[in-house]
Amino acid sequence: VFGPLSDAIGREGIMRITLLLAGGLSLALAFAPTFESLLFLRLLQGFVLGGLPAVAIAWMGDEFDKTALLSAVGLYIGANSLGGISGRIVGGGAAAIGGPSAAFLAVGAMTVVGCIIFWRLLPNSQAFTPQRFQLRQAVGDLLGHLRSPVLLAAYFLGGINFLIFINQYSYITFRLADAPYQLAASGLGLIFLTYLGGTFGSTVSGKLAGRFSPARCISAGIVILMLGTAITLADSLALIILGLTINAFGFFMAHSLASSWVGRYAQGARGSASALYLVFYYLGASIGGFWLEPFWRWTQWQGVAIGSWLLLCVTLAIGVGLWRFERRAANT
Template structure:
């Protein structure tokens, strides 16, 4: 199967970038609004604060594995249709949250939403690489990651505001309306036709198609550098997103005793990550991915340790530093995977994001063990163990890249 380079139109490229960035904001508002409402969820559904964190973990779990499905589907039917259909179904699914009567029903709806949330992150980077000129690619990826950060901040702060002033039913009704407006705007902005690379048409049996899909996933999994990039993203997100869940519980307890909404203001620390994401493309081109990876790791370690001083100033400063390091890591992984994937691009991205969100799903129960043992100091200890594994993985990636350079030099 051969492909010809498509002809790019600037207006269509701009509309696509805007559409997928807004779609990303919608996705992350729907994913993370509940994280800003954890204390309210615990009270409304009569569960513990730590148990309420499972609402985010189960969604991340189904999201992780649904990414693989959308990668295959988009290779079969195109990038546009799965994005549009999943977004409209996601908006409609919020109606089910309004009528959730108990915690079990809430968990089941969030499991369903995880499957619908996966389409945009699974397809976006492959969509960009196919539809954008190469000169647009790194900038589009950086802006897209920045939109992820904005959506994450907006969702959590939005959730905190609603938890403070609205009932559960009113809150979910508002999420439904916001999602509906966002999805309508995305549908309007998305180019009506995809610029599809020309392909040699050939009839392929169902068995052959399945084998091609399996081979596509295996192609990337058999690449040691790709595997390490997947592990790096998963470990970083395993720590970062769940730290933000447990710090809310810490800030609402003595000696701080802040309100629900005040606790969610810690998510404004994501703004340092938003800024770092925007500049990441320039830094990666200037210094290289490995240098940025190492700086990012140092930032995450320093920020996590700083929170042990256990003052509001130290906690805020620590999370600002950690968020900057995390989003630099995420941006490096995204661009590394997108640029290294010479074929089966959606599968490459979906495998990375599968590991990324699987890390988020596993991180909640993992850090909960440390929380029950020693509260916030325990969470820091659990986080440092993950960062130690991340350091080892980065070292292995550096070894593989150095070996590749030597091999190319000899050739």
């Protein structure tokens, strides 16, 4: 919805309004009288939250040249990882003190403050060209992106990588909550500090891509994710944490470059193209548990590692395919 709409009316207003609504809904969640109303508000919040990421990379694709776009998206994804860490730590700490309502209030207040800063600092678009919104045209743009092998490859790559990365955190908590580690809930929450590896990975991704090419670095990120998964098989808690940190570095490097790849190679309607990337991205997260659960039942974490490697081999093959496309494009 937000991607095609932004192609017609502009990016800035959608980003500002949806971010403000997300913060307001988080505050409202603290006062939800029933579980049903809480679910409804969360549904609305999930909808409006899609407005910023669906449009932000398209906005950068409009405003930055191809070289600067790599670094800009890397910094944006790095900030996302910091937001994920902050939300879990602040929300978890507030929940420990005042329960779920306090967590919603704390995260909502953070979001509103961030929205005010964002509202003041976001510059007006200089390169955006609006196109008249027509449903048939919007559907045609979406289908056109899906017919593009270069974009479709990036969509599947981002979705499958996130399928593995985010659901590994779900299953590693089962492992670390059990003997011999027996980490408490507070300790398990701190595992998400390993996202800092992703902050670094996404931040340096643009510089690395400028030196070695985006597709090479996407493939390298997947290999690093496979290596980190191997390290988590160790019995040492320190090595498990190291493996998760390496995983985050590799995943976020590949993710930031795949995101910028979409903005770089979309032939018009960048908002729609970026929105489709997010559809595949979050669809992967939602079905990852179904993929990894049989492997967990089979041999627990060792099975999860095997299930992860199987799909990462697929995304590595996609990354190599993008690398070949990149080489052909450079020679023409």
